Amino acid sequence: MDPKLVYWTWALFNFLLVVVFASLGVRRIRERELQRHKRMMLAASALVITFLVSYPVKVVTLGREDLEVWEALSKWLLRIHETFIVGMLLGGSYAGWRAFGFRRSLPLSGLLPREPSPPRTRVLHRRAGWVAVVSSACAFLTACGVLWGMYARA
Ligand code: HEM
Numbered sequence: 001m002d003p004k005l006v007y008w009t010w011a012l013f014n015f016l017l018v019v020v021f022a023s024l025g026v027r028r029i030r031e032r033e034l035q036r037h038k039r040m041m042l043a044a045s046a047l048v049i050t051f052l053v054s055y056p057v058k059v060v061t062l063g064r065e066d067l068e069v070w071e072a073l074s075k076w077l078l079r080i081h082e083t084f085i086v087g088m089l090l091g092g093s094y095a096g097w098r099a100f101g102f103r104r105s106l107p108l109s110g111l112l113p114r115e116p117s118p119p120r121t122r123v124l125h126r127r128a129g130w131v132a133v134v135s136s137a138c139a140f141l142t143a144c145g146v147l148w149g150m151y152a153r154a
Helices: 003-030 034-062 072-105 120-153
Strands: none
Touching: 003 034, 003 120, 034 072, 072 120
8 A cells, every 4th residue: 555645544543533632622621621621632732743743754754745646626625624724723822822821720620610701811712722623623524535535546
């Protein structure tokens, strides 16, 4: 099997785990379970970083994809996918940065108390977090289409 296909198949599986951990993270904070939310989101972030480290290694060792032989639809799908990736990275970085800023104001154990109007920094974290979570799910779905095209061409 083409090593590039092996790499992208692994990347898709890695991405699936990102979406699973991020979804579990959202569910945990909806139950006000702060520490579990934090752990799930940090696990998702670690998987994203693993991919970001692996990608330059893949480019150096296996090279880039030859987009010349891709049909127009696949190229469009790739561009849409990359846009969602940017949304995920920007939203996730901003949410992570905000969380780092307010981490000391949070309870160390127990449930996060419900507050009618949480501090603005937490509201910004929540919005950016949603951008990251929704973008990651859309990026995963478009990645499925991109990989399907790669298998079809192989
Ligand atoms: C970059 C990774 C993270 C992402 C993508 C993320 C995402 C989210 C999302 C989507 C929500 C809103 C859920 C809802 O609407 O009910 C949320 C809420 C929250 N997150 Fe995160 N989160 C991340 C990391 C963290 C970390 C590391 C902490 C703790 C230090 C944290 C603390 C919180 C808190 C306290 C809330 C509740 C905000 C409020 O409604 O007052 N998050 N997060």
